[in-house]
Amino acid sequence: MKTLLFLLCFFCFSLSAKSQTNTALQISGTVTDSVAQTPINLATVILKNDKKIQIQSVLTAKDGSFVLNDLVTGTYSVSIVHIGYQTKMHMVSLAGSSKILGTIGLTMGATQLKGVTVSGDKPLIKQEIDRLSYDVKADPESKVNNVLEMMRKVPLLSVDADDNIQLQGNSNYKILVNGRPSGMMERNPKDILRSMPAASIEKIEVITTPPAKYDGEGLAGIINIITFKKSVNGTNGTINTSHRFPVGGPGVGGSFTLKSGKFGIATNAGGNLNSSPLLNNSNSRLTLGTNPTDLFQTGTRDFSGKTAYVGTELSFEIDSLNLLSGQLNYNANKNESLSTQLSTLYNSTSIIQSYGLKNNLEGSGNGFDAALNYQLGFKKDKNRLLTFSYRYFRFSNDQFNSVDIYNPIAYNLADYRQNNMGGSTEETAQIDYVYPLKKVTIELGAKAIFRNNNSDFRFSSMNSSGSFEADPLRTNTFDNQQNVYGVYNTYQFMIKNWGVKAGVRAEQTEIDANFAGGTQKLNNTSLNLIPSISINRKFKNMSSINFGFTSRIQRPGINQLNPFVDRSNPNFESSGNPDLKPTTGNSFEVTYSRFKKVSLNIGARGMLFENLIMPSAVTDPVTQITRSSFANTGSGSLMGANVNLNYPFNSKLRAQVGAQAMYGKVKGEINGILIKKEGLMRRAFTSVTYRPSKTWQGTASMNYNGPNLSIQGTTNSFLTSSFSINKELFDNKLTLSIAANNVFDKYRKAINFTNGPNFTQESYNQNYQRNFTTSLNYRFGKLKDAIKKNKKGINNNDVSEGTSL
Structure with a gap:
C-alpha cells in the first residue's frame, strides 16, 4: 500500500514538472x-x-x-x-x-441579496437567505465518488459508521430531489444515494430554515438534491460507469435532457451491485440487580444486493402563459444476507443458556410516484402564478427471515420463520398562488395529504411434525391512516441591503390506527401553527449575515409505527410503536459569510424539541430478553456551531477545512425511570486539491465523525480518508478517475453503547471500508434554451424515519 501511494504521488509531481517545462502559448x-x-x-x-x-x-x-x-x-x-x-x-x-x-x-x-459565494477555483459553498448549498459539480471528487460519500463533505451533514445520514446531528429531516419529494428517497435513501454517481448531480442544498410553503415536518430541515438538468433545445447529458473492489461492485448512472420546441424531458437513472465479504459482529450485555447475568453473542454475516432507480420530469408549454409539467420516479432493490451466531448466557457460577443460530434474510422493495402540475401565468405580470398540483406515491418493503437453531442448551425455542410486508400509499392535492406587489412577493396556498401506512406480519414456528405453523398471537395486520390539511401565507421583500422571508403555516393532523380483528384503536387530532422567518443583511466588504427562526413538527413514519416484532435475534426483540405522537420543535440560527483571501462561512444554531421520538430499550429480568421500540421519551435540545474555510494558495493548489460541533441534551422516562443524557457531537473535514495542468487533478481528503447521542447511549467515532486522481480528455467531455478510499484501515467499527435501567450493552458490527474505485464519466450535448418548469409543486417533507437526536 505504501508503494502504491508513493507511485501515485510521484506520478502527480512528474506531471507537474512536465507542465512547467511546456513552452505553449x-x-x-x-x-x-x-x-x-x-x-x-x-x-x-x-x-x-x-x-x-x-x-x-x-x-x-x-x-x-x-x-x-x-x-x-x-x-x-x-x-x-x-x-x-x-x-x-x-x-x-x-x-x-x-x-x-x-x-x-x-x-x-x-448589490445582490441572494447570497454570498464561498469559493476556491470555483464556488463550492454558497450561503443564501434560508439555505446553504454545496456545489458538487465543482468538487473534483464528484467524478469518482457516489452521492452518499459526497455528503460527508457538505456543511451541517454527517454520515455515521452504518452510512446513516444526519443533518445538524439529527436524523429527522426530509430529502427532496429538485425541490420535490421523490419515491427514490422515501424508502431507504442511503441505498439509492450509494448507487447514485455524484457526477450525475449538480449541488446539494441544506435548507435549515424552510419557508412556510414547505410542510412543517422535518425537525432539522430539508436536504435538497439538484440533478443535472440544464434543459436545452437539443440534448445534453452525462454517463458514468464505475467499479469498486474488493467490496462494492459495478455501477452505472447518468442523466439526459431533451428540449424540442415546446416539449422537454429530463431523466436521471442508475443502479449498482453491492456485496461484502464475511464480517464479524458481537453483542455483550450485563444485567444488574440481585441476580446479575452476562450475555455474550458472537457471529458473522455476509451481504449482497442490487439497487436501481429512474426519475423523469416532463414539460409542455401550451403557450407563454400555460404550462403542464409532470414527474415519474421508480426505484427497486433486492438483497440477501446469511448470518451465524453463537449465544451464551451465564451468571457468576454457571451457564444458564446457550444456542447457535443461522439466519437467512431476504429483503426486497420498490417505490413509485407520479405527479402532474398545471401552471397559469398572467399577461400583466409573468411573475404572478397560479399552480394546481396532484401527486400519487406508494412504496413497499418485504422482509423474510428463516431462522434455524442448533446445539441448544436449556433453550427450547424451535426453528421459526418471520415475514413482514409493510408499505405506504399517499395522495396529495395542492394549490399555490404567487402575487408580486411592487417590492413584496406574496405567496399563499392550501394542501391536503391522504396517507395510509400498513403492515402484514406473520410468525410461524416448527411443530412436532416438522412443518411450520403460524402463531396467531404473533400474526396480525396493522393500518394507520394520516390525513394532513395545511394552509400557508409568506412574504418576501428587499429593502436596500436587507432581504426578508417571513410566513406562517397552519396544519391539522388526523390519525386513525387499528389492528385487524382486534380492539386496539387510536384516534387523534391536532392543530399546529408553524411560523418561519429568514433575514439577510448584505455588507459592502463582500460579506453578509443571516438570521433564521422556524417551528417544525415530525410525524412518525411506518418504520416507527409498525408493531411487527423482529425476533431474528431471540435475545433482542425490536418493534415499532403505533401509539407514537408527533414531535414538535423550534430552531434558530445565525450565519456569517465573507469572501476574501480566506473564504469563511460560520454559523451558530440551536433546536428545542418536545415529545421527542427516540429508541427505548428495556431488559426483562425473567425472560432475559431486551425489547427495543420507539417512544415519545420527553424533551431535548441541540446547540452548536459550524465553520467552513476555503483557501486558494495559488491557481493550482487549494485547501478546504470544515468543522461542526453540537451539544445535545435529552431527558425522558424509560420503564418509569427518569433518564438524562447529554454530550458533544462533532465532525471535521479537510481536503487538498492540486491541479498541475488543465487536464490533471489530484485530491486528498480526510473526514472525522464523532459519537452520536441518544437517550440511552452513544456510538463510536471513526475516521475516513480518500485519495483520487482525475484526467480530462477530449475537450473535458471524458473524465477518467481512480481513487483509493480508507487505505489506512481495512475495517470500520460501528459500536453502539446502550444503558438501561437495569442493564448495559455494547453492540459491535464490522464494516469493510478499504476499497479502490475506477470511474469513467462522459458528458455530451449542446446547451441552448432552458426548459420551463412550474415554479410551484408538491413537497411532502413531513415523515420521520430517524432513530437518534
Missing part, C-alpha cells in the same frame, strides 16, 4: 478596479474555446495579474468574474505568439 493580463485603479485579488478568470467549452480557470494574484498557460493556436473567450463587479469578457485570437491583454478594469455592479 499564453494569455496574460492584470485586473483592476476601473474607478480606484487598484488591483483586484482572487478574481476568477475563465477561459473557453471557440465551442464555448470551459477549458481552464485561474485566480488573479495580489497584484491583479493572471496567466493562462498551455494554449494552442485558436480563438478563445476570456471572462473575468468577481463578486460585486460586472463580468467582463474579451475575445482573443492566438496565432503564433502569446497575447498580453494589459490592464482590464472591472466596474462595480449592483
Whole structure:
C-alpha cells in the first residue's frame, strides 16, 4: 500500500514538472478596479474555446495579474468574474505568439441579496437567505465518488459508521430531489444515494430554515438534491460507469435532457451491485440487580444486493402563459444476507443458556410516484402564478427471515420463520398562488395529504411434525391512516441591503390506527401553527449575515409505527410503536459569510424539541430478553456551531477545512425511570486539491465523525480518508478517475453503547471500508434554451424515519 501511494504521488509531481517545462502559448493580463485603479485579488478568470467549452480557470494574484498557460493556436473567450463587479469578457485570437491583454478594469455592479459565494477555483459553498448549498459539480471528487460519500463533505451533514445520514446531528429531516419529494428517497435513501454517481448531480442544498410553503415536518430541515438538468433545445447529458473492489461492485448512472420546441424531458437513472465479504459482529450485555447475568453473542454475516432507480420530469408549454409539467420516479432493490451466531448466557457460577443460530434474510422493495402540475401565468405580470398540483406515491418493503437453531442448551425455542410486508400509499392535492406587489412577493396556498401506512406480519414456528405453523398471537395486520390539511401565507421583500422571508403555516393532523380483528384503536387530532422567518443583511466588504427562526413538527413514519416484532435475534426483540405522537420543535440560527483571501462561512444554531421520538430499550429480568421500540421519551435540545474555510494558495493548489460541533441534551422516562443524557457531537473535514495542468487533478481528503447521542447511549467515532486522481480528455467531455478510499484501515467499527435501567450493552458490527474505485464519466450535448418548469409543486417533507437526536 505504501508503494502504491508513493507511485501515485510521484506520478502527480512528474506531471507537474512536465507542465512547467511546456513552452505553449499564453494569455496574460492584470485586473483592476476601473474607478480606484487598484488591483483586484482572487478574481476568477475563465477561459473557453471557440465551442464555448470551459477549458481552464485561474485566480488573479495580489497584484491583479493572471496567466493562462498551455494554449494552442485558436480563438478563445476570456471572462473575468468577481463578486460585486460586472463580468467582463474579451475575445482573443492566438496565432503564433502569446497575447498580453494589459490592464482590464472591472466596474462595480449592483448589490445582490441572494447570497454570498464561498469559493476556491470555483464556488463550492454558497450561503443564501434560508439555505446553504454545496456545489458538487465543482468538487473534483464528484467524478469518482457516489452521492452518499459526497455528503460527508457538505456543511451541517454527517454520515455515521452504518452510512446513516444526519443533518445538524439529527436524523429527522426530509430529502427532496429538485425541490420535490421523490419515491427514490422515501424508502431507504442511503441505498439509492450509494448507487447514485455524484457526477450525475449538480449541488446539494441544506435548507435549515424552510419557508412556510414547505410542510412543517422535518425537525432539522430539508436536504435538497439538484440533478443535472440544464434543459436545452437539443440534448445534453452525462454517463458514468464505475467499479469498486474488493467490496462494492459495478455501477452505472447518468442523466439526459431533451428540449424540442415546446416539449422537454429530463431523466436521471442508475443502479449498482453491492456485496461484502464475511464480517464479524458481537453483542455483550450485563444485567444488574440481585441476580446479575452476562450475555455474550458472537457471529458473522455476509451481504449482497442490487439497487436501481429512474426519475423523469416532463414539460409542455401550451403557450407563454400555460404550462403542464409532470414527474415519474421508480426505484427497486433486492438483497440477501446469511448470518451465524453463537449465544451464551451465564451468571457468576454457571451457564444458564446457550444456542447457535443461522439466519437467512431476504429483503426486497420498490417505490413509485407520479405527479402532474398545471401552471397559469398572467399577461400583466409573468411573475404572478397560479399552480394546481396532484401527486400519487406508494412504496413497499418485504422482509423474510428463516431462522434455524442448533446445539441448544436449556433453550427450547424451535426453528421459526418471520415475514413482514409493510408499505405506504399517499395522495396529495395542492394549490399555490404567487402575487408580486411592487417590492413584496406574496405567496399563499392550501394542501391536503391522504396517507395510509400498513403492515402484514406473520410468525410461524416448527411443530412436532416438522412443518411450520403460524402463531396467531404473533400474526396480525396493522393500518394507520394520516390525513394532513395545511394552509400557508409568506412574504418576501428587499429593502436596500436587507432581504426578508417571513410566513406562517397552519396544519391539522388526523390519525386513525387499528389492528385487524382486534380492539386496539387510536384516534387523534391536532392543530399546529408553524411560523418561519429568514433575514439577510448584505455588507459592502463582500460579506453578509443571516438570521433564521422556524417551528417544525415530525410525524412518525411506518418504520416507527409498525408493531411487527423482529425476533431474528431471540435475545433482542425490536418493534415499532403505533401509539407514537408527533414531535414538535423550534430552531434558530445565525450565519456569517465573507469572501476574501480566506473564504469563511460560520454559523451558530440551536433546536428545542418536545415529545421527542427516540429508541427505548428495556431488559426483562425473567425472560432475559431486551425489547427495543420507539417512544415519545420527553424533551431535548441541540446547540452548536459550524465553520467552513476555503483557501486558494495559488491557481493550482487549494485547501478546504470544515468543522461542526453540537451539544445535545435529552431527558425522558424509560420503564418509569427518569433518564438524562447529554454530550458533544462533532465532525471535521479537510481536503487538498492540486491541479498541475488543465487536464490533471489530484485530491486528498480526510473526514472525522464523532459519537452520536441518544437517550440511552452513544456510538463510536471513526475516521475516513480518500485519495483520487482525475484526467480530462477530449475537450473535458471524458473524465477518467481512480481513487483509493480508507487505505489506512481495512475495517470500520460501528459500536453502539446502550444503558438501561437495569442493564448495559455494547453492540459491535464490522464494516469493510478499504476499497479502490475506477470511474469513467462522459458528458455530451449542446446547451441552448432552458426548459420551463412550474415554479410551484408538491413537497411532502413531513415523515420521520430517524432513530437518534
